Amino acid sequence: AQKITQTQPGMFVQEKEAVTLDCTYDTSDPSYGLFWYKQPSSGEMIFLIYQGSYDQQNATEGRYSLNFQKARKSANLVISASQLGDSAMYFCAMREAGANAGGTSYGKLTFGQGTILTVHP
């Protein structure tokens, strides 16, 4: 089963409008972290926002906010007032505490398939 699912291969939004990128996750770990990364056409991975499983409030970072619904296991990224420079691939990711057979905490980060966002002028 997929640990992280992004069901929107592509999204389009008009400049200055808000857009929501969907992300659902699957874990039995009570402690986990959820991340969003942006990958522009230049290829680098840019960290956007983080949400912890125990955080009571939704995370916000400037124009980015995370709509965290723990019971639904969803962590949607909301971008307000879209800009042309927001056109990029966006990845949702989850980091679980977990442990391997030897008991060492491994903290692997698992990524979704990504959503390509295109902002129209």
Add this chain to the structure above:
Amino acid sequence: NAGVTQTPKFQVLKTGQSMTLQCAQDMNHEYMSWYRQDPGMGLRLIHYSVGAGITDQGEVPNGYNVSRSTTEDFPLRLLSAAPSQTSVYFCASSPGTGVFEKLFFGSGTQLSVL
């Protein structure tokens, strides 16, 4: 402040050749990892390390070897390159393995195997 440095940026190999992708970080991070990125599949974990001398397999380890002799370096070895290994490879690190710790990424290596 270099962060995570990957070399080379581009590489073309012939089937059966071997090579090593280099990754170095100067942030004293304990955790290092290698991902491959393929269209429609996101980033998939190849191998990771939680400290010098400790490595483990990720989701897609076949055909790749790693070692971690120092905190700074985490090279990825392709033993006998195959066309299926054509991909973009990213090295990433974090201070530790805490669920709150974000990964810092290198700029990637685009590998083509003919």
